[in-house]
Amino acid sequence: MIVRRALASLPAVACLGIAALLAGCGAQSDGTVEVAVIGNEAEVFADGVRLSPGGQLARSAVDSGLVAFDAAGEVVPALAERWIVTDDGLSFIFRLREGTWPDGSEITAVTAREALESAMRDLDGTSLGRDLSAVAEVRAMAGRVIEIRLAHPEPYLLQLLAQPELALRPQGDDSESGGTGPMTLAREENGVARYAYKPPSARGLPFDEDWQDGVQDLDLRVTDARQAIAMFDQGAVDVVLGGTLGDLPLVETGPLSSGTLRIDSTFxxxxxxxxxxxxxxxxxxxxxxxxxxxxxxxxxxxxxxxxxxxxxxxxxxxxxxxxxxxxxxxxxxxxxxxxxxxxxxxxxxxxxxxxxxxxxxxxxxxxxxxxxxxxxxxxxxxxxxxxxxxxxxxxxxxxxxxxxxxxxxxxxxxxxxxxxxxxxxxxxxxxxxxxxxxxxxxxxxxxxxxxxxxxxxxxxxxxxxxxxxxxxxPLRWSLVRGRVGGFTPNPYAFHPLPPLAEIAR
Incomplete structure (x- = not known):
């Protein structure tokens, strides 16, 4: 099996490290979904707007933009509960959901506009910033309505606004524990990052007294590809995300991998x-x-x-x-x-x-x-x-x-x-x-x-x-156990954490 090959090629110290990880966790041990992301912690939990793929996952779990991506890579409401596009394609008008910023202040059209303009300024000089060049003005309208006016049509504006780098954060807020997103984050001493769903009211959703029956906590570990694959094979994690061509040879790609190895067909x-x-x-x-x-x-x-x-x-x-x-x-x-x-x-x-x-x-x-x-x-x-x-x-x-x-x-x-x-x-x-x-x-x-x-x-x-x-x-791969819902291969190879923590009812 692939784990035997991977462990055999690792030095003894690294094997001991894997053993410690395996001993300290166990898939399904406490009603959590266990996820390993290939990368390093400094990049995954980085602040700023130049995010690695792992950093995009971490950011999108705790901070939301006007819209977001679902498990299939489709744009869905986030801080904006709905929107309309004018016939000429030059105006996108968003109705914000009721909610508050992390400091308890109300999310209004004015504060949302300020947060969006700040995020866009931070992207100056990047390729994503250039992609947003069609945006001519962001206007705060009545109450919880903002308008984005374009200098020329941009058919993919919603996909751009769903990028984790455009999550809305009030000025001065650099907290990683919880913001405008659907989940909160608690960093534990053993290197585990535990994500937990917020109540529906904190996510702009109707009251549901049984909401906890449909979700579970998610434990995220950041490690290299060899350790992530070993942990998956030993049953310590349910999902491995972030695989590239560089580490594909470490994965079993034959019949034994059927149903667990998922390949994204990307552009x-x-x-x-x-x-x-x-x-x-x-x-x-x-x-x-x-x-x-x-x-x-x-x-x-x-x-x-x-x-x-x-x-x-x-x-x-x-x-x-x-x-x-x-x-x-x-x-x-x-x-x-x-x-x-x-x-x-x-x-x-x-x-x-x-x-x-x-x-x-x-x-x-x-x-x-x-x-x-x-x-x-x-x-x-x-x-x-x-x-x-x-x-x-x-x-x-x-x-x-x-x-x-x-x-x-x-x-x-x-x-x-x-x-x-x-x-x-x-x-x-x-x-x-x-x-x-x-x-x-x-x-x-x-x-x-x-x-x-x-x-x-x-x-x-x-x-x-x-x-x-x-x-x-580009080639992207993941390892996913059958019990995990909320994972769908998609052209963006982006697999947000919140759907992985949902339980089918």
């Missing part, structure tokens, strides 16, 4: 971002050669996961409303011919600009996290690029890397999110100001057909710039 970016416009990577044609040399099906097949989508596009294929204007690259070309062309481009560049020992391959570095899955990925990519005369090795740090692996789930399924991740002001790697201008022009178009056409042109321009080498969609 997002998974590939190599070029950081340096220098040396071999200074040439757009060479960068294109590297992209055409990769057999993406071979990369994916080694992980034995069905349904994982490969792509040569910087925008995930199959997005809702995709007009089909952008095709996959090099369709119909066999990989041997593509690699021959790539090798010729690499050799031609070296003869002109790097005429040293041409018997040795050119060297490029890639930064990616540590983990058995990432090791397999690097070995496979290195083997493929070696065929075209490039030696790909792991970079010691992000700053020293020629390329960086990007593994990021989309916040909303629209081309603008994908293209926005490469915006020049973010300074994440090579970029195209021309693409930025094209995207800015596209988002102001009220006609969705024209907007989609302009976005397709922007994607084509970014593709020609060859600043990103796509491989596929």
């Amino acid at each position: 997002g970016l998974f590939g190599m971002l070029v950081r340096r416009d220098a040396g071999l990577l200074a040439n757009t044609g060479v960068r294109e050669g590297l992209a055409m040399a990769i057999d993406r099906a071979e990369v994916i097949e080694q992980f034995n996961i069905g349904g994982w989508t490969a792509t040569t596009r910087p925008v995930s294929p199959g997005l809702p409303g995709d007009p089909g204007l952008v095709a996959e690259r090099w369709e119909g070309q066999i990989i041997a011919d593509r690699r021959a062309e790539a090798a010729a481009r690499v050799a031609a560049w070296r003869r002109q600009f790097d005429p040293g020992d041409l018997t040795q391959p050119a060297r490029l570095t890639l930064y990616l996290d540590e983990g058995p899955g990432w090791d397999l990925l690097l070995a496979n990519l290195a083997g493929q690029l070696r065929i075209v005369g490039v030696d790909l090795v792991r970079a010691p740090s992000r700053d020293e890397a020629d390329m960086v692996l990007i593994d990021r789930v989309a916040r909303f399924p629209a081309p603008r999110w994908f293209l926005g991740q490469f915006a020049c002001p973010l300074r994440v790697g090579l970029c195209s100001e021309t693409v930025d201008t094209m995207v800015a022009d596209a988002v102001t178009q009220p006609d969705p057909v024209i907007r989609a056409s302009l976005m397709a042109q922007a994607e084509a321009e970014l593709t020609l710039a060859n600043v990103f080498i796509p491989i596929g969609s």
Whole structure:
């Protein structure tokens, strides 16, 4: 079993650590659901707006925005009990539920507007902040009604407002124990974070004298992938969240995992971002050669996961409303011919600009996290690029890397999110100001057909710039026992804690 393999590869001290965790907890031992999140505590319980995936789960349990995501990734009411959208799509009007801030003061339109504006200011300079650029004004209207006015249509505004980073917190409130969300948090000495549901009245819901029959407490542990998998196998936890390709090889993916291993079919970016416009990577044609040399099906097949989508596009294929204007690259070309062309481009560049020992391959570095899955990925990519005369090795740090692996789930399924991740002001790697201008022009178009056409042109321009080498969609996995309700695989790979603590009645 996978636990025996994982424990066998751990040092004795680590095994003792797992034993202590197992001894100190037990799934179903006290009517709680036990959850392990892969990560580290500093990131999961971090304050601020640059949240890790685990941090998003922790934040969304204790703090709410106007709206939130449910278990299936659908937008549902939170602090706003209902809303309407005007016909032109330029005004979203929210009716707030009755409630109070953590200090006991009433949640009003004025205080909610101030909290939302504060959260948006904190996001300045981030990709999420750029996604919110359509917001022109937030207005406090009568009583508990606020209006968000847009400078141009933003079809995914609700998905943006549901992001945990946009949870509403009054000025100066940095408490992690409980805010406007559905649950409270108590940190225990053994490293467990216990989440408990608030009464219905504190959640803006009608009185229900039997409400406790439908919920249970949730104990959250933050640990690494090996320990989380071991705890799941031993029955110490009911759910493991936050799995990526980097730790997938630690999980049993055969028939024994049926019903417990859950894979999210996501949209997002998974590939190599070029950081340096220098040396071999200074040439757009060479960068294109590297992209055409990769057999993406071979990369994916080694992980034995069905349904994982490969792509040569910087925008995930199959997005809702995709007009089909952008095709996959090099369709119909066999990989041997593509690699021959790539090798010729690499050799031609070296003869002109790097005429040293041409018997040795050119060297490029890639930064990616540590983990058995990432090791397999690097070995496979290195083997493929070696065929075209490039030696790909792991970079010691992000700053020293020629390329960086990007593994990021989309916040909303629209081309603008994908293209926005490469915006020049973010300074994440090579970029195209021309693409930025094209995207800015596209988002102001009220006609969705024209907007989609302009976005397709922007994607084509970014593709020609060859600043990103796509491989596929991000892979996310979880382990879930059958007794746990409230878990649904979804395109955002976001599995909020409150539904996991609900008991079917």
